[in-house]
Amino acid sequence: xxxxxxxxxxxxxxxxxxxxxxxxxxxxxxxxxxxxxxxxxxxxxxxxxxxxxxxxxxxxxxxxxxxxxxxxxxxxxxxxxxxxxxxxxxxxxxxxxxxxxxxxxxxxxxxxxxxxxxxxxxxxxxxxxxxxxxxxxxxxxxxxxxxxxxxxxxxxxxxxxxxxxxxxxxxxxxxxxxxxxxxxxxxxxxxxxxxxxxxxxxxxxxxxxxxxxxxxxxxxxxxxxxxxxxxxxxxxxxxxxxxxxxxxxxxxxxxxxxxxxxxxxxxxxxxxxxxxxxxxxxxxxxxxxxxxxxxxxxxxxxxxxxxxxxxxxxxxxxxxxxxxxxxxxxxxxxxxxxxxxxxxxxxxxxxxxxxxxxxxxxxxxxxxxxxxxxxxxxxxxxxxxxxxxxxxxxxxxxxxxxxxxxxxxxxxxxxxxx
Numbered sequence: 001x002x003x004x005x006x007x008x009x010x011x012x013x014x015x016x017x018x019x020x021x022x023x024x025x026x027x028x029x030x031x032x033x034x035x036x037x038x039x040x041x042x043x044x045x046x047x048x049x050x051x052x053x054x055x056x057x058x059x060x061x062x063x064x065x066x067x068x069x070x071x072x073x074x075x076x077x078x079x080x081x082x083x084x085x086x087x088x089x090x091x092x093x094x095x096x097x098x099x100x101x102x103x104x105x106x107x108x109x110x111x112x113x114x115x116x117x118x119x120x121x122x123x124x125x126x127x128x129x130x131x132x133x134x135x136x137x138x139x140x141x142x143x144x145x146x147x148x149x150x151x152x153x154x155x156x157x158x159x160x161x162x163x164x165x166x167x168x169x170x171x172x173x174x175x176x177x178x179x180x181x182x183x184x185x186x187x188x189x190x191x192x193x194x195x196x197x198x199x200x201x202x203x204x205x206x207x208x209x210x211x212x213x214x215x216x217x218x219x220x221x222x223x224x225x226x227x228x229x230x231x232x233x234x235x236x237x238x239x240x241x242x243x244x245x246x247x248x249x250x251x252x253x254x255x256x257x258x259x260x261x262x263x264x265x266x267x268x269x270x271x272x273x274x275x276x277x278x279x280x281x282x283x284x285x286x287x288x289x290x291x292x293x294x295x296x297x298x299x300x301x302x303x304x305x306x307x308x309x310x311x312x313x314x315x316x317x318x319x320x321x322x323x324x325x326x327x328x329x330x331x332x333x334x335x336x337x338x339x340x341x342x343x344x345x346x347x348x349x350x351x352x353x354x355x356x357x358x359x360x361x362x363x364x365x366x367x368x369x370x371x372x373x374x375x376x377x378x379x380x381x382x383x384x385x386x387x388x389x390x391x392x393x394x395x396x397x398x399x400x401x402x403x404x405x406x407x408x409x410x411x412x413x414x415x416x417x418x
Contacts, residue, residue, distance in 0.1 A: 071265030077214045078269035083377055085271050086300045086345025089172050090418035092133035092381035093126050094350060099159060100137035100178040107154055109142065115386045116400050120165050125403040127169040130415040134166050135349055135381045137178035137222065140201050149200035156208060167215050176219035177201055181227050186248040198252055199259050206263035213266060219273035219302055220256040224249050233278055237286045246277045246287050254292035271298045279304030281331050285338045300345035305331060312353040315391040321361040329372050336376045348373060352383040355394040359407050366413035374417045382414055
């Protein structure tokens, strides 16, 4: 009954929020999305902030009794500091282009982007290959119904099945809200709908996984940004629209954290990953990112860094890697100062280098990258989208059909420094 009461309180507290759609990631919506970031006023911003705070307060306060009485808390499982815990994730792997597919096609969405159905044998191999952790990107918005975004039971069960396989193999597991940018668009005009969506989703996910121990981590969002605009991936430091979007992302992080904490049980202490602008560490730090107050003090910053871009992600960039280019990894030093030195853990939840027929250089890059990250207590998750071609988006790392590394030397270079 208390779970039902919590859900009703959240619904009532957000009853004035509109449930309309938000811009898709297409050029035809870019002008509308850009304009929406500028047509604001002090009065409108104040009202919007009050709505966000009211939603957070309702979520936080409605389940206080259940936090301590209805659900057990394994407090001895959550004793590491966020920095220590984040580093303990060490070498991770992404199950990319799988449960994160943008498809309404039910359970068949898992194979919509060309990857095979995930099997227990694959998860077992990830453990055997030397990975410590697995990130399971999940798109929820294509598997919901109704104004309250009720998650399809079969979809939730499928996510849970794969999570359970990984945890049974003693892997740490991250699940998130991935490719759901249409549903949490960080402009003032869309914040009410974004708050409702994120609250609805994480109420359900937090409830489903409440009793899981510290091996399960929740990650708020994936690369929230001004999709479909000229500032989707980059804006100049101090740019008004970009900074406004980052401020809204901070508010969404707070809603996420409050929602999870209010669900009780182990979620009151669970390690949580926050998101910056587009996962970009420099844009996030250069524009004064702040994190919410967390009574558990268990926050980790999730960043994405295919760095340096011209080597790791740009097909038209350079192909060779040597020690003279290691300075291109200096964002990690900056992240240590900005986050780690202040007690916030850091995990690079996506990184990798595309195949340019330059395996020797990629091996050297993986070695230098993870060596530096490990020395700074930063964990790394290699992005694997299953694309075993050459050039753009060619991030295949593990064969999901024959259970072998695409290039054994890359796997060794990635895992050995952890």
